[in-house]
Amino acid sequence: MTRVPASVVAAAGLVGGYGVARLTKKRPLGGVALGAAGVVAARRWAGTVGSGKAAALTGLYVVAFAGSHPLAKKVGAWPSVLGVAGTVALASWGVERMAAHEG
Template structure:
């Protein structure tokens, strides 16, 4: 038995991971002032979620959900100029997390 017990990909709640990645990445970048550090949080969560999507839904669905995740991150920037940073991050997180829940987690 290893010292770190990592969940099987099939047992991961990807909606939670997506939420952590988008909100956590943004908060990390904002509070530390180090944008690449926020990117590390975003990328790590994206990898973790994609690992589960491949295992539970296959590579095509995993690619689509990953594209949505990355697209949500990208869309949050221009959206923030229109509605503000918090509302933008919460909006894109709701869309990406909701899609992850419906397409993968509820299967």
């Protein structure tokens, strides 16, 4: 069974969390999706890049979520969410790739 990369889990958490909140009109449900994906991604990062880099990527995930709100006021909700999700995915991919080459 192929394991979904942490970068994909994190991006899906940001996009999916927003999507769930928007579709259901229940922000807490979106928060559950966002949080669950964040926990899965953090655990995968810890296993692949170590605890320090995992903490940094998890922090980026949280900052991306928080930053998407003011960004949405300037560019719109979906562009904001997709932009921060792409940023987190790219950062995660890069850190995971570097860690794979170090070890």
